[in-house]
Amino acid sequence: MPLSPRRKVRPKTHSGAHRKALRLHGAIASDLGVSIVSGRYLPGDLLENEIEASEQLKVSRTAYREAIRILNAKGLVHSRPKVGTRVSLPESWQLFDPDVLSWIFEFDPDDKLLADLVEVRKMIEPEAAALAAVRRTQAHLDGMRQGIEGMAKHTLATEAGRLADRAFHTTLLRASGNAFLITLTSGIVAAINWTTVFKQRENPRPRNALPDHVRVFKAIEAADPRRAHEAMYSLVELAYLDTKISRRAKKHPRKA
Numbered sequence: 001m002p003l004s005p006r007r008k009v010r011p012k013t014h015s016g017a018h019r020k021a022l023r024l025h026g027a028i029a030s031d032l033g034v035s036i037v038s039g040r041y042l043p044g045d046l047l048e049n050e051i052e053a054s055e056q057l058k059v060s061r062t063a064y065r066e067a068i069r070i071l072n073a074k075g076l077v078h079s080r081p082k083v084g085t086r087v088s089l090p091e092s093w094q095l096f097d098p099d100v101l102s103w104i105f106e107f108d109p110d111d112k113l114l115a116d117l118v119e120v121r122k123m124i125e126p127e128a129a130a131l132a133a134v135r136r137t138q139a140h141l142d143g144m145r146q147g148i149e150g151m152a153k154h155t156l157a158t159e160a161g162r163l164a165d166r167a168f169h170t171t172l173l174r175a176s177g178n179a180f181l182i183t184l185t186s187g188i189v190a191a192i193n194w195t196t197v198f199k200q201r202e203n204p205r206p207r208n209a210l211p212d213h214v215r216v217f218k219a220i221e222a223a224d225p226r227r228a229h230e231a232m233y234s235l236v237e238l239a240y241l242d243t244k245i246s247r248r249a250k251k252h253p254r255k256a
Contacts, residue, residue, distance in 0.1 A: 024059060025063045025064075025066035025067045025070065026067075026070070028057065028059065028064060029067040029068075029070040029071055029099075030099070030103065032047075032067060032068075032076075032077075033071060033074070033076060033099065033100065033103040034103045034106045034107070036071075036076050036077070036087055036103075037093070037100065037104050037107075038103075038106070038107045041087045042087060043087050043088065043089045044086055044087060045086060045087045046084050046085070047068075047084065047085045047086070047087070049084055049085075050064055050065055050068075068085055070099075073094075074093065074094045074097050074099065074100055075088055075092040075093045075094045076088055076092075076093055076100070078092075096184070096186075096187030096188075096190075096191070097187065097190075098186055098187065098190035101187070101190045101191055102190070102194055105194040105195070105197065108247070109198075114240070114243060115240075117195075118236060118237075118239075118240040121188070121191065121192075121236045122233060122236050122237075124181065124184060125169075125172075125173075125188065125232050125233075125235075125236055126228075126229040126230075126232040126233040127176075127181075127229065128172060128173050128176040128178070129172060129176075129216055129219070129220060129225075129228040129231065129232035130225035130226070130228050130229040130232075131175075131176035131177060131178060131181070131225070132172050132173075132175035132177075132220050132228065133219060133220045133225040133227075133228040134225055135175060135176065135177040136175040136220055136223075140171055140172075140174065140175035141217075141220070143167065143168075143171035144168050144171050144172060144175075144217050144220070145217065146164070146167065147164045147166075147167040147168025147169075147171065147213075148164075148168060148213055148214060148217055150164025150167065151164045151165055151168070151210050151213065152210055156196055156200065156206075156209065156210075157200055162193055162196055162197070165192065165193070165196065165213075166189050166192070166193055168213060168217075169188065169189050169192055170185055170189055173188065173189075175220070192239075195239065195243060198243065198246070199242055199243055199246040202246040202247060203245065203246035206245070206246060207238075207242055207245075209235070209238070209242070212231070212234065212235040212239075213235065215231040216228060216232050216235055218231075219231045
């Protein structure tokens, strides 16, 4: 993708409700982050300088500077003295960062990005489930069971149900007993959560994914790594299919 080094973009303003929901610098970072990952700002674009941006947004220079620091840490921008702050190339973005994932799912992610996300989940989660089948403790089983019960009670259409879903997957990854896999928990669980939110937003009556989770749990409970791997792989595949169906439902809504 060609860069546009002379192009300068202005940050959009955000609503008062958004400011109340987040600390001010977090709100600014969120607005800028969504604009970057959605393609409104292109790699190489030069953001307005601290003075111009803070005056336009009617915020302190400190708040804007902190927002840029957040984006720097997530790889979305890079700053240089006497040059300014430019949007980074996508390969520098911390895509598994929970905030970055939430910004990606603020709009309609492109097909390639969704496919890439599913590929990574297939690499990680089925193997984690297989490891969990042979390393899980009773506490892990209890935690996963509680997650399933919470999903059954509240459904994934509610925040309580999605919280239970996050608890299920968090416990499963911890049950793998692999320190490196466990460090991926926040990113994997954020990807699962925001994919679920996206599906519910685009298609209010999606397929019930609870039986998929139950199959994974039963295999882990039975200490069957092969079946656990297969069940988790199927769960991820079906989740991806649900996402594609939800996107089609948005583009081609049924007539009443």
